Amino acid sequence: MGNFATLQPGGRPLVRFYLAFMLWFVGRAIQAAALVDPNVRKEFNDLPDDFSFSLGAAFNGPQMAIGKDSNGKVKYLGKNSNIVPQVKITIKSMEALFLLFTFRESTPVANSRERMTVEGNLSHACACVRILDIVQVYLLPKPIAKLAIKRYPKWSLKKHTINRLLINLRAIIGF
Amino acid sequence: MLPESFNFMCPSKTGSGFRALDQLPSDLVAINASHPLIITDKYCSGKYTKTIENAFKCSEMTLGIYNGIKSNSGIETVSELAKIYNNNGFDSIIALGHGRIADIAKILNIVVSGKPDDLKELAGVDKITSPLKPFVYIPVLNSDGREATGDAYLDDEISFSSNFLMPNIVCIDPRIITEESPYKVINSAFRALTIASESYTEGDNPLSGAYEHIAIEFVMTNLKNVVENSYKEKKRFSKLNLDTTESKERICLVNASIMSGYIYSNKPQGISEKLGYAISKKCRVEPGIAMGIVLPYSLEYKANRKNYDLEKFMLPIAGLDIYCSTPAGQRFDSAIGQIRYLQNEFYSITSTEVPRTLEDAGLDESMLSEIAKEVACDDYHEATCFFILEHAFYGKPVLP
Missing domain, CATH: 3.40.50.1970 (Rossmann fold)
Incomplete structure (x- = not known):
């Protein structure tokens, strides 16, 4: 039996911490963007009441959940939400989510490489991806955002300055 | 159709x-x-x-x-x-x-x-x-x-x-597909090329045809570069596998091999493949290399003696542009010429390690009839097998 060994691959604590932080920040930024950006607000308005979605990595990787209450208010529900989301976007591995959040792979590329699965209504999932794309543009500088999304939008100066500042501030402060 | x-x-x-x-x-x-x-x-x-x-x-x-x-x-x-x-x-x-x-x-x-x-x-x-x-x-x-x-x-x-x-x-995964001995790479690539080419020239299964086309194209486009790169002086940090072009070429070859496996599972063995295995038992050459040597002659036999229309074979071998710019009557010969060119190149790149003919491979001429007898089947009689082997032994094209 000298040729046999058992391997316990273990985890990646630093990667997990980074991803948890990014998901936390993006979650709060979505909540903020729903108040500030008309496009994000419209996307959420078109979604049903009490809608929620989650984004995270498989195998108990970091997660985040976003919900919309009956009054249409969008709220970041944290990582361990007890709510069963209507749309669950799962990235197949923590490594793949790390690629996504280090902007080495955009969401469409990750999708085309079969790195994500979606449970729930596909049109709602598409809306969630559009929201994520808008928020990424707000959070990231243009050269990095270009790597993360398919097409960089042509926005007004107000969006690029005031809205961006408001969303970042609200995401940090959390209201 | x-x-x-x-x-x-x-x-x-x-x-x-x-x-x-x-x-x-x-x-x-x-x-x-x-x-x-x-x-x-x-x-x-x-x-x-x-x-x-x-x-x-x-x-x-x-x-x-x-x-x-x-x-x-x-x-x-x-x-x-x-x-x-x-x-x-x-x-x-x-x-x-x-x-x-x-x-x-x-x-x-x-x-x-x-x-x-x-x-x-x-x-x-x-x-x-x-x-x-x-x-x-x-x-x-x-x-x-x-x-x-x-x-x-x-x-x-x-x-x-x-x-x-x-x-x-x-x-x-590219992290697993790292550099190997060129002889082994040529062996597996020629095996893939043989299986795909023989199946492609039968041309009776559109689903298999898709795999065959890509497998042939991947081998013909990437094999020479991969072999040449393995003889080049290694740059600093080459072990980090950062060169994406080299890495992609290697991935293409592995994909071609895997596709040839799928093709193999859906087709009866071709004559070059059978001859290749039989030859490798009689001399020091690997089966894939032996298949590669026999392939042009068995295809020429199909085209020139059994009157198969193999003009389309040039499409995966050389690509659409060259296919279109070559007159219909020259396409098959040109495609076979490209395979032979590849073999002759490998003979010189590997300093004669990869043989061009069965004679180069060290096969004794007296073994040809024995191999032909062993491989003979309903579609290819002993005389036909011997005919193909004889041509592959001397590197003599099968003329119409």
Whole structure:
């Protein structure tokens, strides 16, 4: 039996911490963007009441959940939400989510490489991806955002300055 | 044109490209597997275990790794592996490496999916009647494609053939496809080229045709560069595998080999393939190299003596632009010329290690009739086989 060994691959604590932080920040930024950006607000308005979605990595990787209450208010529900989301976007591995959040792979590329699965209504999932794309543009500088999304939008100066500042501030402060 | 009827079966999921291994844990879960046993040899385990371990990080899976496969491993190794598999509660098998490793993994799968005593009863063609345990194959650069087929050989006497032996998942990752000996690379690439070309020139299955076209194209476009690069002086940091062009070329070759495995599982063996195996038993040359030597002559025989219309063969060999710019009457000869050019180039690049003719390969001329007798079948009589071998021996084209 000298040729046999058992391997316990273990985890990646630093990667997990980074991803948890990014998901936390993006979650709060979505909540903020729903108040500030008309496009994000419209996307959420078109979604049903009490809608929620989650984004995270498989195998108990970091997660985040976003919900919309009956009054249409969008709220970041944290990582361990007890709510069963209507749309669950799962990235197949923590490594793949790390690629996504280090902007080495955009969401469409990750999708085309079969790195994500979606449970729930596909049109709602598409809306969630559009929201994520808008928020990424707000959070990231243009050269990095270009790597993360398919097409960089042509926005007004107000969006690029005031809205961006408001969303970042609200995401940090959390209201 | 759509033929009257055709069948094509490929139960394997192929995952290829950037960080393909990272998806393996979730792909395993999708086929109800969470505790895999990795089977490999000392060479591959030393080189690639860390990469696999990294891919399984955060997956909460425990892996077993057995690295004792040797070129002469047989039933004793299978019994040892079966004990390890059952005692440790593994539920799936991952084969990492080429040839023998995949054979042993497939046979282990038969043993652990049923009764060990059944092994001899299940030998032969299509004797396995139900699906086996999840089986994943991770190829290396010199994988010859046989690993992705439903065939497994324990020794010369016992072999198994069933679609249930084909891997559920084939995972081709650039981090595993690192540089190998050019001779081995040419061997596996020529084997893929032969299987795909012979099947393509029969041209009666549109689904198989898609695989054949791509496999031929991948070999013809990338093989020369991969071989040339392996002789180039290595740059600093070359071990980091940062050159994406080189890496892509290697991935293309492995994809071609794996596709040839899928084609092989759906077609009867061609004449060049049979001759290649028979020749390799008689002299020091590897089967793939021998197949590559015989291929142009058997195709010429088909075109010039059996009057097959093989003009379309140039399309995957040279690409659409050259195909269109070549007059119809010259296309087949031009395609065969390109294969011969490749062989002659390898003869000089490898300093005569890769033979151009059977004479270069060190085959005794007196063996030709023996090989022809051994390979002769209904479609290719002994005289035909001898005719092809004779031409391949001297490197003499088969003229109309």
